[in-house]
Amino acid sequence: MLINGKPETSVSADDRGIQYGDGLFETLAVRDGRPCLWHYHLERLHNGCQRLNIPLPNESLLYDELIREIGEQSQGVVKVIVTRGPGGRGYRPPQESSATRIIRWSESPNYPEANYQQGIVTRLCSTRLGWNPALAGIKHLNRLEQVLARSEWSDPSIQEGLMMDSSGYVVEGTMSNLFVVQNGRLMTPDLSRCGVAGIMQGVVLRVAEALAIPVIVDNVTLHDLWNADALFVTNSLIGLWPVRELSGQAFDVSVIPRELISRVMLQAYAHALS
Amino acid sequence: MLINGKPETSVSADDRGIQYGDGLFETLAVRDGRPCLWHYHLERLHNGCQRLNIPLPNESLLYDELIREIGEQSQGVVKVIVTRGPGGRGYRPPQESSATRIIRWSESPNYPEANYQQGIVTRLCSTRLGWNPALAGIKHLNRLEQVLARSEWSDPSIQEGLMMDSSGYVVEGTMSNLFVVQNGRLMTPDLSRCGVAGIMQGVVLRVAEALAIPVIVDNVTLHDLWNADALFVTNSLIGLWPVRELSGQAFDVSVIPRELISRVMLQAYAHALS
Numbered sequence: 001m002l003i004n005g006k007p008e009t010s011v012s013a014d015d016r017g018i019q020y021g022d023g024l025f026e027t028l029a030v031r032d033g034r035p036c037l038w039h040y041h042l043e044r045l046h047n048g049c050q051r052l053n054i055p056l057p058n059e060s061l062l063y064d065e066l067i068r069e070i071g072e073q074s075q076g077v078v079k080v081i082v083t084r085g086p087g088g089r090g091y092r093p094p095q096e097s098s099a100t101r102i103i104r105w106s107e108s109p110n111y112p113e114a115n116y117q118q119g120i121v122t123r124l125c126s127t128r129l130g131w132n133p134a135l136a137g138i139k140h141l142n143r144l145e146q147v148l149a150r151s152e153w154s155d156p157s158i159q160e161g162l163m164m165d166s167s168g169y170v171v172e173g174t175m176s177n178l179f180v181v182q183n184g185r186l187m188t189p190d191l192s193r194c195g196v197a198g199i200m201q202g203v204v205l206r207v208a209e210a211l212a213i214p215v216i217v218d219n220v221t222l223h224d225l226w227n228a229d230a231l232f233v234t235n236s237l238i239g240l241w242p243v244r245e246l247s248g249q250a251f252d253v254s255v256i257p258r259e260l261i262s263r264v265m266l267q268a269y270a271h272a273l274s
Numbered sequence: 275m276l277i278n279g280k281p282e283t284s285v286s287a288d289d290r291g292i293q294y295g296d297g298l299f300e301t302l303a304v305r306d307g308r309p310c311l312w313h314y315h316l317e318r319l320h321n322g323c324q325r326l327n328i329p330l331p332n333e334s335l336l337y338d339e340l341i342r343e344i345g346e347q348s349q350g351v352v353k354v355i356v357t358r359g360p361g362g363r364g365y366r367p368p369q370e371s372s373a374t375r376i377i378r379w380s381e382s383p384n385y386p387e388a389n390y391q392q393g394i395v396t397r398l399c400s401t402r403l404g405w406n407p408a409l410a411g412i413k414h415l416n417r418l419e420q421v422l423a424r425s426e427w428s429d430p431s432i433q434e435g436l437m438m439d440s441s442g443y444v445v446e447g448t449m450s451n452l453f454v455v456q457n458g459r460l461m462t463p464d465l466s467r468c469g470v471a472g473i474m475q476g477v478v479l480r481v482a483e484a485l486a487i488p489v490i491v492d493n494v495t496l497h498d499l500w501n502a503d504a505l506f507v508t509n510s511l512i513g514l515w516p517v518r519e520l521s522g523q524a525f526d527v528s529v530i531p532r533e534l535i536s537r538v539m540l541q542a543y544a545h546a547l548s
Contacts (some may be wrong), residue, residue, distance in 0.1 A: 001287060010284035011292060013275060013376050018355070020417035021295025052418070053425060082293070089383070091417060091424040091448055102287050109363070130404020130468065134422050142416035143294035143365060144326070148408050150365040151327060166405040166440070166467075174365055193440075194404065207404060219455040 002069050002103045005061070015100055016274055020091065021141040023100070025050040025081045029065075029237050030105075031269045033074050035066050039198030039234065040199045045082060048138035053093065054084045055102050069103045073227060077106045077237060111238055114263075119244030120159035120233070120255040124222075125149040125174065129165045129194040137197040150174045160233055161224075162246070165194050170220045176233035176241075177201035180224055186215040187224065200234035205264070207263045230255035239268035276343050276377045279335070289374055291357030294365065295415040297374070298322040299355045302340075303511050304379075305543045307348050309340050311509055311510065314473045319356060322412035328358045329373050336375065343377045351380045351511060357415070385512060390539075393518030393527040394433035394507070398496075399423040399448065403439045403468040411471040424448045434507055436499075436520070439468050444494045450507035450515075451475035455529055460489040461498065473543060474508035481537045504529035513542035 003008050016022035026045050028035040035041070042059060066078055081102040088094035127128040127149040135142070142173065149163050160173045170179055171189050178196040180187040188207055191197050208215045230251050231243035240261055242253035275283050290296035300319050302309040309315070316333060323330040340352055355376040363369035366469040401423040409416070423437050446452055446461050451472035454461040460482055465471050482489045499505065504525050505517035514535055516527035 003287060011287050013277060013283055013285050013355075013378070015292065016421075018289065018292040018376075018415070019299075019358070020421055022418060022421050025293075052422070081287075083292070089380075091420040093421060093425055102292075104287070106363075127408050128406065130406040130409075131403065132419060133403040134401050135404075135418055140418055141295050142291070142418045144296060144409055144414055144416045145406060146365040147290075147294055147296050147367060148326070151367055193542060250459050 002065050002101070004101050005065055011100060011102065012086045014086040015083055016085065016093070017081065017100060017141060018133070021143070022052070022093070023054065023081060023141045024052065024085030025079060025141060027077060027079045027236055029269060030070055030073065030076045030078050033070055033072075036269050037199055037203070038063065040202060041236070042239055044139060044199065045080070047235065048140060050084065051138050052084070052140070053135070054082065055099050057082060057099055058097055062101065065101065065103050067159045069105050071105070073105060074211055076092065076108045079104050079106065081141070081173055097147065109237060115159060115238070115241050119242035119251070121157055121245040122160045122162055122173070122233070122243050122247070123153060123158050124247050125152050125161040125163045127152065127163065129163050129171050131166060131193040135191055136194050137191050139196050146174045159241070168222070170222060171195040173233045176235040176238065179204060179232050179234065179255070180220060180228045181230040181232070182191070182224070182228050184213070186213055187220060188215065188217055190218055198234060198265070199236050202238065203267050204240070204260070204264055207260055207267065211259060211263070213257065213260060234264070236268070239265045251254060275379075276339050276375070278375050279339055283533055285374060285376065286360045288360040289357055290359065290362065290367070291374060291415060293356065295417070296326070296367070297328065297355060297357030297415045298326065299353060299413055301351060301353045301417060301510055303543055304344055304347065304350045304352050307344055309344070309352055310543050311473050311477070312337065314476060315510070318413060318471065318473065319354070322414060323356065325408070325412050326414065327367065328356065329371065331356060331373055331375050335493055335545050339375065339377050343379050345379070347379060350382045353378050353380065355415070382428060383511060389433060389512070389515050393516035393525070395431055395519040396434045396436055396447070396507070396517050397427060397432050397438045397522070398521050399426050399435040401426065401437065403437050403445050406469040407467055411465050413470050420448050433515070444497070444499060445469040446486070446494060447507050448468060450509040450512065452494070453478060453506050453508065454494060454502045455504040455506070456498070456502050458487070460487055462489065462491055463494045464492055472508060473510050474513065476536070477541050478514070478534070478538055481541065485531070485533060485537070487531065487534060506530055508538070510542070513539045
């Protein structure tokens with residue numbers, strides 16, 4: 001682990017990351033010793049820093065630290081946390097803050113191949129996402145909603161839970177974005193009120209455009225789910241997983257265009273885009 | 275600063291407090307070397323631990339650590355943070371977690387006497403509170419909404435900002451609870467969807483009952499604010515501040531019953547209740 005460029009394992013207890021969850025993070029797949037889709041992750045981190053008014057760490061410094069932390073490892077995960085840093089009495093951010101950078105390597109999760117081929121089993125979570133346009137889209141450190149939602153089940157045969165917002169619209173998975181396939185079109189939830197704008201969600205949108213598959217970004221209802229031809233979820237580590245079951249209802253994973261899946265998986269681990 | 279009972283200043287960067295804001299806190303006034311209203315703070319912390327399924331630290335251990343951290347100091351502030359502790363891959367809490375305790379002394383904020391006598395100037399924040407019944411009431415570490423709201427102004431003549439929820443109901447101040455006085459009654463926002471159930475808010479409710487002042491806990495609208503006879507805010511450090519101005523509209527602080535204020539201020543710093 002590198003903290004502000006130094007090999008350390010702890011941060012100041014004064015850090016606003018721990019005091020208020022005042023910061024952002026990115027989780028990147030590593031292939032052939034390189035972080036995948038780095039520029040997209042950096043763009044979202046940059047956007048998050050602007051929204052929270054946290055000074056963005058120097059980009060090349062951050063990239064160098066990623067490479068140092070990856071070291072001789074070839075395949076795995078690297079997580080970047082950027083907080084507003086220490087200090088400030090109460091909620092008000094200090095006038096001059098100096099961001100804390102935490103960069104940490106971890107092993108590949110080694111997801112079963114069946115998740116990709118046969119699809120995954122999902123459930124609906126009862127924990128809802130609150131609306132907050134000021135925080136929507138960015139990957140900030142206030143993640144109790146996801147922690148509570150992921151605490152709802154322990155059955156290892158269920159790989160993901162889908163979450164609704166306080167109005168009952170379906171927004172995302174606890175750790176993934178959601179796509180609905182119907183009548184040859186894709187639909188994915190509007191994330192302007194809550195949810196995280198996933199890097200892999202962005203990849204799917206671009207691949208779909210290249211393949212001339214129509215995509216609708218809008219409110220998604222439970223009715224949309226139950227009437228879907230197929231569902232799939234995406235994130236930076238998994239790439240794309242078809243959904244074969246949601247709360248007991250089966251879905252036909254073969255409906256998802258093969259070409260879409262293969263192109264998304266190819267780009268998921270691309271350095272050309274990094 | 276004491277971390278898990280030891281005089282340290284840093285926590286593991288793996289701690290779920292920094293990873294996800296996965297924890298709770300309490301901020302207590304200290305008078306005559308003792309934490310005020312300790313049992314009420316402990317009760318809320320206990321409630322928060324139950325809601326988040328975090329093991330509550332041993333109560334007498336926690337109190338002993340508070341007393342150790344206060345040491346020879348007579349008057350000031352002591353803050354307690356309890357996180358779910360280190361570990362767990364992703365959002366799912368580890369099956370056996372061991373909570374982290376961070377206890378930290380700080381000096382008294384020394385609020386101006388005028389805040390108590392003449393009242394404070396307040397504004398309406400544009401940052402809204404999202405609805406989340408699963409997190410409402412407890413004092414958890416996901417505080418970006420408050421950080422953003424408190425970032426909206428830097429004018430030192432404004433002491434507090436009031437926040438609405440995503441439906442436009444008025445919920446609380448960035449660091450305080452809100453009371454509306456009208457026709458001899460008190461009204462305070464319903465906190466079942468968002469907001470923090472303040473210890474001092476509880477004191478006001480009990481004092482009002484003792485004084486036979488009727489209190490309504492319900493949705494509070496902007497209309498209720500503009501038509502109020504008086505407003506005041508409360509928290510554990512300030513006790514009670516009358517509001518003399520909200521976004522340019524003046525309020526008559528003398529409308530707030532003197533007996534209510536004096537009894538609340540007396541209880542705010544009581545050890546008899548600790």
